[in-house]
Amino acid sequence: MAEAVLYVIATPIGNLGDLSARAIKLLSEVDLIAAEDTRHTGRLLSHFSIKSSLVSVHDHNEIARAELIIDYLSQGKRVALVSDAGTPLISDPGYGLVKRVREAGFNVSPVPGCCAFVAALSAAGLPSDRFMFIGFLPAKTQARVKQLSELVDQTCTLIFYESTHRILVSLDDMISVYGDHREAVIAREITKTFETFKHGTLADLKAWMLTDANQQKGEFVVLVRGAEPVDDKVDQIDARSAHVLGLLAAELPPKKAAAIAAEITGIHKKQLYEYLLQRD
Structure with missing residues (x-):
């Protein structure tokens, strides 16, 4: 008898x-395929002439379906888990199922892809x-x-998923939090007919999408360059930047002054804030 196992199988994204x-x-050999839809x-199985049985496993029935799949495994059967596209569990259902299957000892x-x-x-x-x-941002x-604000000081590349209906408002919010000039890339419809990669500042990308409504359609990955590392060397702030910061600090709280000065000068707000603290 074949070993009972749950295969987590990546499927094409386009x-x-x-x-x-x-x-x-x-997929041709397993006793059951658990699919998001x-x-x-x-349709995917038909394309490859695969006849295996299907059962739905999605956000609303995942826990209940786990019992069915554990029952299959208890009989020494093999099961595959797939999502609509890509790797299951990555912004897709499956975590609850995998957790329970492992807890049951299977x-x-x-199966990467x-x-x-x-x-x-x-x-x-x-x-x-x-x-x-990060995956999908809140609606x-x-x-x-x-959530964007909590990531503002991360120095690594930030990666988001976004939908057709929210891509523009999400770009607006990224601009408001990260600034017009933060470098970013929009990857759209990857591996599909109209695959597009567009590089620029967040402001450039928003303007590009507004000029071509077709670019607002599809499935998006938005990649945002991380913040510049702060070396805490406040003596590297030039005289003009220090003057701008001083004018703002005379009218505003230090954190607000540092944030606005950062937009004007391009110097990281943490460095400007530290400068203000040490100056005082």
């Missing part, structure tokens, strides 16, 4: 040719030695701005 030979083999996955084995944010990072031309994947403006 181009069907990206489904690996190993993934095709396993059985209709969507059904093996979970990854496509992942939209990894693909975007590999081709974006932004620093890739250190990065932070409501206040919560979205709060």
Whole structure:
């Protein structure tokens, strides 16, 4: 009898040719495929003439379905988990299922493949030695701005997913939090017919999208360059920047003055704030 195992299988994010030979083999052999959307996955399986049984596993039934899948595994059967596109669990359902299967004592084995944010990072031309994947930002403006603000001083590349309906408002909020001139890349429709990579400042990217409504459609990965590291050497602040900061500090609280001066001078706000504290 084959070993009972849950395979977590990555599927294409656009181009069907990206489904690996190993993934095709396993999807053909397993006793059950747990899919985020059985209709969507059904079309993929049909393309490769795969006849395995399907069951839906999504955000609303994941915990209940875990019992069914554990029952299959208890009988020595093999199960595959797939999402609509890319690697399951990465901004997709599956965490609860995988956790419960492991707790029940069964093996979970990854079958690597496509992942939209990894693909975007590999081709974006932004620093890739250190990065932070955030996924989808909150739908409501206040919560979205709060999360962006919590990341403002991160020096690694920040990676977000975004939808057609919120790409413009999310860019607006990124501009308000990170400033017009923060370097960024929008990766759109990766591996699909209209794949697009656009590099520029956040303000440039917003203007580009506004001039071409077609660029506002599809699935997006937004990559934002991290903040410049602060070396805490306040003596490196030039005379003009110190003058601008002093004028602002005379009218505003130190943190606010430092934030506005940072936009004007390009010097990191933490460095300007430290300068104010040491000056006083």
